[in-house]
Amino acid sequence: MKNKFKYSVAILAIGFSANSYSQDLPDPLVIATEGAYPPFNYVDASGNVLGFEVDLARAMCEELKANCQFVTQDWDGIIPGLLARHYDAVVGSLYITDERKERIAFSEKYYQTPTRFVVMSDSDVEISDEGISRITIGTQRGTSFERMMRDEHPDADLRVYGSIDEAYQDLQSGRVDAVIDDVVSINENLLSQEHGGGYEMRGPEFSDPEWFGYGAGVGVHKDDKYIADAFSEAIRTIRENGTYERISNEWFGFDVYGEQ
Amino acid sequence: MNINAIIEGLPRFIDGVIITVTYAGGSLLIGFFMAIPVALMRSSRNRFFYWFSTGYVTFFRGTPLLAQLFLVYYGAGQFHHELDVIGLWDFFREPWFCAIFTLTLNTTAYTSEIWRGGLQAIPKAEIEAARACGLSDFQLLRHIMFPRALGIGWPAYTNEVVYQIQATSLVSVISVMDITGVARSIASRDFVYYEAFLFAAALYLLLVYGFIAFSRLVEKKLHRHLKDTTT
Numbered sequence: 001m002k003n004k005f006k007y008s009v010a011i012l013a014i015g016f017s018a019n020s021y022s023q024d025l026p027d028p029l030v031i032a033t034e035g036a037y038p039p040f041n042y043v044d045a046s047g048n049v050l051g052f053e054v055d056l057a058r059a060m061c062e063e064l065k066a067n068c069q070f071v072t073q074d075w076d077g078i079i080p081g082l083l084a085r086h087y088d089a090v091v092g093s094l095y096i097t098d099e100r101k102e103r104i105a106f107s108e109k110y111y112q113t114p115t116r117f118v119v120m121s122d123s124d125v126e127i128s129d130e131g132i133s134r135i136t137i138g139t140q141r142g143t144s145f146e147r148m149m150r151d152e153h154p155d156a157d158l159r160v161y162g163s164i165d166e167a168y169q170d171l172q173s174g175r176v177d178a179v180i181d182d183v184v185s186i187n188e189n190l191l192s193q194e195h196g197g198g199y200e201m202r203g204p205e206f207s208d209p210e211w212f213g214y215g216a217g218v219g220v221h222k223d224d225k226y227i228a229d230a231f232s233e234a235i236r237t238i239r240e241n242g243t244y245e246r247i248s249n250e251w252f253g254f255d256v257y258g259e260q
Numbered sequence: 261m262n263i264n265a266i267i268e269g270l271p272r273f274i275d276g277v278i279i280t281v282t283y284a285g286g287s288l289l290i291g292f293f294m295a296i297p298v299a300l301m302r303s304s305r306n307r308f309f310y311w312f313s314t315g316y317v318t319f320f321r322g323t324p325l326l327a328q329l330f331l332v333y334y335g336a337g338q339f340h341h342e343l344d345v346i347g348l349w350d351f352f353r354e355p356w357f358c359a360i361f362t363l364t365l366n367t368t369a370y371t372s373e374i375w376r377g378g379l380q381a382i383p384k385a386e387i388e389a390a391r392a393c394g395l396s397d398f399q400l401l402r403h404i405m406f407p408r409a410l411g412i413g414w415p416a417y418t419n420e421v422v423y424q425i426q427a428t429s430l431v432s433v434i435s436v437m438d439i440t441g442v443a444r445s446i447a448s449r450d451f452v453y454y455e456a457f458l459f460a461a462a463l464y465l466l467l468v469y470g471f472i473a474f475s476r477l478v479e480k481k482l483h484r485h486l487k488d489t490t491t
Contacts, residue, residue: 076444080453103451138435142448150449159355159435160445166334170435173337175353 023226028067030087031057035072036163039188039251040093043072052251053216056110057091059243060218060234074162076142079104082221089227090219093182095144097213105222107231109215111248112258114205115145118171118186119178120198127178127203132156138167138176145180148211164189171199178202184252215258265450266459269442276442277463283356283438284425284467287363294368296406299375313372320369326430328366333358333434359431367424374416378409411482418475422468429464439463 033041033049041051049070061068073081075092082090082104096106117137119125125135132153139145141160149158159176161167168190170176179186183201190196206212218231238244239257248255266273301313320328336343336352343349351357382405390404410417432441443460447453 076448079448079451100451141444146445147449160441161435162433169334169337173340173353175337175355 025064025066025227025230026088028069029061029064029089029227030069030071031061031089031091032071032073032078032081032087033057033090033092034075034078034163036075036165037093037185040185041091052111052247052256053091053093055247055251056238056244057218059238059247060231063234063237064230066230075140076162079219082219085221088220088224089231093216094219095211095213096215096217097144097209097211099147100213100219103222104219105225105228106217106219107228108235109217109258110235110244111256112207112215113182113184113256114207115148115180115212116183116186116201116205117178117180117203118190118199119202120171121200122198123177125177125202129153135177136175137178137180138170139180140164140167144211144213148206148208149180151211184256262450262452262455265446265452266455269446269450269456272437272442272446273439273459273463276437276439276460277467279436279438279441280425280428280463281467283360283363283431283436284421284428286360287367287428288421288424290364291367291371294364295371295375298368298372299379302372302376303379317369317372320366321373325362325366325427326433328362329359329430329434332362355431355434355436358434359428359436363424363428363431366427367420370420370423371417374413374420375409377416378411378413379405381412382408407482414475414479414482418472418479421471421475425467425471426464 033051033053035041035043035049037051039052041049041053044050049072054070057068057070071087073087078090078092078094079100081087093111094100094106096109100106117127119127125131133155136157136159137149138159138161139149141162146158146160149156159167159170161170164179164181164185167176167179167181171179171190172195179190181189183205186201190199191201218228220228220231235244238247244257245255248257298313298317301309302317304310304313332352333355336349336358340349340353343352351361386404386408387400390400395403428438429440431438432444435441437445439460443456447456450456
């Protein structure tokens with residue numbers, strides 16, 4: 001008994017010292033993603049979390065020698081879950097915006113793609129300040145897309161959905177005239193699909209940092225800035241050693257990092 | 261606590277309250293009356309009526325309202341060509357229609373069981389007495405059985421209304437901006453999850469207890485012949 005007690009005290013002591021002196025990454029390091037935003041992150045039929053961001057996160061974890069585990073979390077609960085410390089980091093197309101920076105900390109960006117509207121090719125929908133106010137627009141709740149619409153076009157008929165897939169379903173059934181989304185997601189979720197033939201992107205690209213920030217970054221709790229810093233370091237490493245380019249090419253056929 | 265975000269969002273919350281009250285009130289009003297024929301069919305000896313109404317009630321009481329909403333809303337979306345042909349798409353394309361349609365079918369199923377229970381609980385002697393007085397079938401239902409069933413079923417119906425007010429919170433999944441939809445939108449916009457949902461909860465509480473107070477008055481009126489024994 002006595003020996004056992006000493007033993008566990010020793011383990012505790014080692015544990016404490018490791019944490020307080022070197023700020024080791026949590027083990028396991030739990031990463032949340034939405035799992036409903038292909039090809040960035042999604043869940044396949046057998047429940048595996050896949051996607052560009054998941055592969056990227058795995059590569060970063062390998063760099064960091066961290067034992068990473070993935071969990072999925074619905075989009076509108078993804079920041080609350082982080083604040084409540086249900087997981088250590090979010091790798092889920094979370095754009096680095098000034099608004100969000102007041103609440104959580106971010107790594108450097110790991111991808112940046114513009115935002116556009118997608119409409120039915122044979123519709124006469126016009127993507128302009130005036131045109132937008134005349135149509136019904138769908139997007140995902142709690143996203144930068146919703147923010148931009150509410151700030152720039154408060155009078156537009158905006159419908160918000162729990163996941164982007166539902167917005168596309170309503171575009172196809174004709175309930176909404178346009179969907180606002182990331183161009184890569186538009187391609188993957190609509191244009192490249194079998195039923196995506198009659199649709200096209202219309203209007204300008206949007207990338208105003210006020211809503212779309214500075215690209216997608218790894219989000220962490222404000223007290224865990226060191227985790228974000230570690231990811232920033234890992235992003236730089238995989239950018240330099242070619243791993244990033246390889247993964248990006250695998251998923252998209254081009255480099256989604258955006259401007260350096 | 262970030263009160264400012266809530267104050268700024270107040271107009272949107274008021275719109276949300278109007279939506280919640282309209283959707284709950286509309287579906288309950290239609291459902292209250294639609295439930296009567298369903299309850300009669302459920303007690304009917306006609307096999308078709310019995311199985312039709314039993315199938316309907318079993319389905320809507322036995323499956324989650326959330327699943328029913330998705331089924332109606334996205335199900336209709338998938339068949340929009342077919343619905344267009346028969347002229348129903350103009351209705352089913354609107355989220356408000358799908359929401360009230362589903363809420364109504366749902367509350368009708370529950371309310372019909374309250375009606376049925378109330379009708380079956382009427383003492384046989386009262387019905388016989390009414391018949392002895394020479395009332396026709398219709399007069400019997402209209403003047404004796406429905407008022408009695410309503411008195412018996414009212415406490416259970418009050419519960420149904422309370423559940424229904426809360427159940428409307430699910431319509432935000434089909435893009436309707438009810439109290440919950442507004443709370444979700446404001447919460448994620450300004451990171452005021454705690455404040456937005458606490459405020460939404462307070463609004464629901466007001467609606468529910470407002471109705472319960474009203475329901476007490478109705479109950480007194482329904483049981484006015486029992487003035488001495490009820491409080």
